[in-house]
Amino acid sequence: MFFLRSTAYTISTRFISFHGRCLSKFAPVVTKMTEMKVREGSAEVKLPDSVFYNPVQEFNRDITIAVIRNFLKLHLCEFIDKGMKIAASKNASPEPTTYVGISILEALAASGLRSVRFANEIPLVCKITANDVDPEATKLISENAQRNHVSALVQPTCSDAVSLMLNSTSYADRFPNPFSCVFKRVNHIVFIFDVSFNVVDIDPYGTASPFLDSAVQCLYDGGLLCVTSTDMAVLCGATPGTAYGKYGGVAIKMTAQHEQGLRLLLYAIQQAASRHGKVIEPLLSLSIDFYARVFVRVRSSPRGVKHVAAKxxxxxxxxxxxxxxxxxxxxxxxxxxxxxxxxxxxxxxxxxxxxxxxxxxxxxxxxxxxxxx
Incomplete structure (x- = not known):
């Protein structure tokens, strides 16, 4: 119980202000949010102070765009070869098949800078799904997409990354053709569902191990998986027990510890793929600064899984x-x-x-x- 005199003194705390016999709460402090304009590649985005922007990862985004552009050439060549085989067979359809491009998922998009760069710098992209679990981040992705005039390609979603990839898993198994979409007609309106993804990019803060199992499932056969792990100290043998819990192997301190970290990350991806009858084909593996970055193709091959142990x-x-x-x-x-x-x-x-x-x-x-x- 407080006994206050009717004098003009003020007792202030962090939450309550006493002035004489008056008891009042502080009014909320309104701070003006400032924005930072970032130009990277062909994209220009505005980021609030609350959004973390790491300029060191610019090289990561540059190399990812270069790899996806080359993967697109392989994907297009495979589409042409498959079309020629179908045309030469007896079951050839009279209507020619049109190449619709590739679909990309950025599972942890944050500000959407990477997705905007994908839309601007990679040709023949039919859809880019930029996902984040934070509703404010999803709103920021939409604003940055509109600012760069790529709203038609970049579709922001607000969902847990693992849940989003697992929801696409059943469709990928049901429709394994990587060159087609699913069409559904409701009341004479055709809805197009991109049932899965040709490219999945995972760039978390820390280890990527919680996302590997769902990522290998939501890819089309022969899709590209891009994985970043920023816990390089764990991969290089600083804490062997933690490495075993996250990646399934014991990392030790040795002369080739960075190569060991890359191989351990590839081992974890292959173990996740093997549980679903798939094998990986490493395309590029990089150890840069404080993170490891690998690019692999994921293919369905139950017979190939039998020979994984030899590798x-x-x-x-x-x-x-x-x-x-x-x-x-x-x-x-x-x-x-x-x-x-x-x-x-x-x-x-x-x-x-x-x-x-x-x-x-x-x-x-x-x-x-x-x-x-």
Whole structure:
């Protein structure tokens, strides 16, 4: 209980102001939001102070546009080859098929700068979906698209990235043709549904592992997946336990730690694809500054999944001289040779306990420990 005199003094706190016998709340402080104009490539956008803009990632966006432009050439050539095969077959349709272009998904769009650049700098794009979970960011994407006159191509959506990609998964499985759309007629009005995507771009803050499983499912067969992971310290072996939890492999500190980080990220993408009968084809892998950036094509190949194990390996690295040896998971008959080489290395380095395993396996690690004891 407060006892206040009727004198003209004021007691102010952060929330309440007492003046004499009057009790009143502070009026909300109105701050004027300032905007920053950013010009990058052929796009010019306005960003509020609350939106984080990283100019270091400009190279990331530049290289992504270059890769997608080259992927578009491959996609068009495959479309022409497929059309020629259909025309030469007995089931050729009398009406020619028209190339409609590629559809792109930016799952974590933020301000939409990347999507605007896609619309301005990449030809033959039929649709760009710029998604963000924040309604304010979705509004900003729409404004930037209108400012750059690309509203017809850039379609902002407000949804969780994983939910959006999973909602496209059933359509991708039902309509596996990457060169067609689904048409639905309701009351003599034709609605066009882009049932899936030819290109999916994932550029999160931190690890990309939560998005990999849904991303490989929402792509058309042969689609392009662009993945960024900014937790380069984890991929380079700063915290091996965290790397195992996020990527399924133990990252250790070694001389080629950046290459190890890229291979571990590719391993995580392949593991996500293998669960759905798909394989990846790495096109370009980059380790830049504080992040890793990889570009892979995802293809449906249940037969190819059977041979994925031949491309995975256990890597052993000496903590003293950093000599490394690897053993492919599928070629288990080489284990004796690997153990022999490890034993010789143990004799040459008597004062060093030599090896750490990058990817652990069930039965071989106890045998290895017995050999090194």
């Amino acid at each position: 995975m390996a256990l890597v052993y690295s000496c903590t003293g001289c950093h000599v490394s040896a690897h053993n492919k998971i599928k070629e288990q008959f080489q284990c004796a040779l690997i153990y022999s080489n490890i034993f010789k290395h143990k004799v040459m380095n008597l004062d060093v306990r030599p090896l750490l395993s990058l990817l652990k396996s069930g039965r071989e690690i106890p045998k290895l420990r017995q050999r090194l004891a």
